[in-house]
Amino acid sequence: MNVDMTKTKEYYAAIDNSELCDCSYCRNYRLQIKSAYPEVAEYLASLGVHIQKPFETSPLEPDENGMLEYCGCQYIVFGNCEPEYHHRIGDVEFRIATSYPSTGIEQEHFVLELFPVRLKFV
Numbered sequence: 001m002n003v004d005m006t007k008t009k010e011y012y013a014a015i016d017n018s019e020l021c022d023c024s025y026c027r028n029y030r031l032q033i034k035s036a037y038p039e040v041a042e043y044l045a046s047l048g049v050h051i052q053k054p055f056e057t058s059p060l061e062p063d064e065n066g067m068l069e070y071c072g073c074q075y076i077v078f079g080n081c082e083p084e085y086h087h088r089i090g091d092v093e094f095r096i097a098t099s100y101p102s103t104g105i106e107q108e109h110f111v112l113e114l115f116p117v118r119l120k121f122v
């Protein structure tokens with residue numbers, strides 16, 4: 001993995017909270033992800049990625065215990081990465097996303113995907 005930290009940090013710094021998805025699942029994610037998965041947040045931060053500013057999340061329906069699983073959380077990273085990249089922190093797996101909406105970014109970048117994430121739906 002060859003991350004352009006400067007560009008990645010600039011990208012996340014430029015995202016205003018008002019530009020982020022306002023649906024209840026995304027708000028739930030932003031509210032809890034950092035405290036629920038501190039080691040994941042730390043790893044992403046080491047790449048210049050802001051954990052509370054995902055590009056895309058894929059939430060499932062909350063279960064009967066009020067737990068909500070996100071089966072994919074995607075982040076934009078500037079630079080390049082080998083397709084076989086794989087990382088794991090506890091139960092959370094990281095890989096290169098192959099399916100995601102158009103990022104509209106012209107500079108070299110890739111989309112990092114992590115899963116699964118389980119949070120209480122509040």
Ligand SMILES: [Zn+2]
Binds near residue numbers: 022024025026027
């Ligand atoms: Zn959303």
